[in-house]
Amino acid sequence: MNRVRLFAWIGVAGALWGLIFAGISSLDYASHLDRGLHDLHCSFIPGAEASPVAEGCRTALNSPYAALFKQELWGGVPISLFGLGCFAFLLGHALSIAYSGSRTTRGAGALYAAFAISPLIVSAIMFSISWFVLGSICKTCAGIYTGSVVLAISALGVLAGSWGNRARGSGPGLVLAAALAFGMLLFVLAPSVVYAALAPDHSKLVTQCGTVKIPKESHGALLALHGTAPKKHALFFEDPLCPTCKSLHERLRAAGVLDRLDVDLALFPLDNQCNWMLEQPLHPGACAVARATLCAKSTGDFLDWAYANQEELAAAAKAGGGSLSQLLSRKWGSELTSCMNARATEQRLNRHLHFAVDNAIAVSTPQVFIENQRLCDEDIDMGLMFALGKLAPELVQ
């Protein structure tokens, strides 16, 4: 088989592979537009059964990098849609090169190479974000990366194979190249346009989750997180060992929203050691870490640290035998652990829990109220920036 044709077929396979995974990823994303929590097809095998855990894929899905225009559209436009259009275009382009085979000129090969290598550039950026920022790789994304790598190999192979085949005479080459580039642009944008045009409007829903009954705790027991340039007041119910709280906290921090908020923080550890509302501890050790938060000299610093080291703290709590106290003491000193065990601290944490009772909040964390308006649970992940934009536009400007 001719080398150009061989690499073009490799490109067809790569584009098809990328198309399938971009499609799976896009459909998984779109399924969440109903504000529900759905299983994800997080597998290297196309068509594998969806999984409720899908840790890496869920991390990617809820990350701020998964979509564009998140303030304008609930959940934003998933970037996999751009991939979907791109792979669809490259599928045909690779096929046309395979059809031309050895007659492919250097110019045509170069143009194909330029187009076919572009997914790899985007994939490299997304892979870096996944690996270095999110700390995990989602398998569906890895499928797209693989398709991109295969296409890049195809690009180089076609370019090398067609290098010696130089065209003759004048023709509409440049016009055709421009037309192809424009066509590719249309292909890349088309799925996003369709998605955005058909996406349901969530504007009314984000303000329908109630208000706080009692905004202030009468004994002043709550903690305060002061933003550097506060524009709004918020009330948070958080559990320092809750992964969703960590994720929310980090996303708000990264988006600069925390800087624009004055937050009253009520601790709501999902651990039956202190929280009578649970029969089983959802986050063992959360009561102890909550007491440590109450004792910390700087709540913001401690909370940032606790979220950053959440897995280590949870593991220490699980290990038992004072491991958690030792870990806290090593980092924050024995004063903190002494304070944690004081009756006044237990009493204060109990007030936080009764404050939650007084407000009849849902037994789940995090619970967020912006200017007394509750942020719906459904808006805490994908729709966060959109919901914040509706509830308090000043926070996301």
Place this chain on the structure above:
Amino acid sequence: MSRFRDLLNDVRDGGHQDPAPAVFSAGGRDPRFEEPGGGAPGAPPGLLHGAIVSGAALLVALGLVGSGVKSAGRRLEANASGSAQKVATAQEAEVAYCTPDFKAVLERVLHSCGLGTATERRGCKPADIKTFAAIDDADFNALFTPLKERGGVLLFDEGKDVLDEAGAKLLDERWFARQGARYFFVVARASKTGTPDQNRALSHRRANSVLMHLQQLGEESEEELNQRVGLLWLGNEFAQLSREYCQWPRSREDAVCDDEAINRSAFVSWVDCRL
């Protein structure tokens, strides 16, 4: 640079001799790949095929995405028009001893003693208990049996209403072990020594001693105490404790405890029931 220029030229318009027909050259198309009505003049032979495949792939992708998005929109509408999902909300504790019978009596006592509604606490005297609780002595005492470990018996000197250090310590321990409870019960008693009127007054003062200690702690406002603390004072005519209650957690653990001593007391406990 010259190689790049060559490449650009190749893309733009060819320019060199091509041994095989050039894909992007008008003059070099292979007649075998001429398609009737397909491909613009000068277009490469496989372009139409590619365009058809790309277009088909895009249409399928758009169809799937559009269908997925619309389907989510329909589910969203259905969810919005359907009943709201029930979620557990934060509430006070409710433990096993909160049986319907227990709660019925407790509620009657609470409402009758001014706790359930107003901010003003009236408190209950023995006659009220008999009337509102509609319960006999033994059953009334049995109500508090599940509170054995949660509560404590604060003992007083004969004829006195002063809460001693040991009593205050036990009261503090019990008070600060609130956990998820909403109501704190104080059931003061007096022994059979003396007249019923004297004992009723003494019992009332003992209940007030407990309340004053809680006020002095300064943890709760007057209004909060009114809403939380239920005071019952029993003379010697109703619900006297038997000697076996000496086994319950009490102050003055080393002191002699008999039928008389155990009734010179105030039983205190949080009640983990929602009413």
